[in-house]
Amino acid sequence: MRTVKDVEAYLGRLNREFHEAEGQPGTFLVHTSGQTHIALRVDPPLVIVRVHIADVGKAENAQLFRRLLQLNAQGLIHASYGLDGDRVVLSSALELENLDFNEIEATLDEIDIALAQQVPELVKLLQ
8 A cells, every 4th residue: 555655755756846735744735837836635545636726706607617627528637627616626536555656647747737738728718
């Protein structure tokens, strides 16, 4: 069975800058090329990977929600967009028990690509 130490070792092998969130053992903030951080939490039996994309507020935005569903179906394999209250998030859940290096690498790479290619379009839909 994998542990927090295994996940931390995988992040180190990826040569990604990261640090443990203060006061939250098992939660790492992984730096991206922008100012956004990817939160990665080891919460057995899962590893939760999550990024806050934007706040949607109370306004209905059918075009935004339609686009999020399209991206989930066509542009993402390991992660998906969703709503958490009034927040648009990009998240993924991985099984800790048999987590391997390639799986965490693919998930983080996909999120990096989404942040670079998809999020600017989503931000425009929010304006």
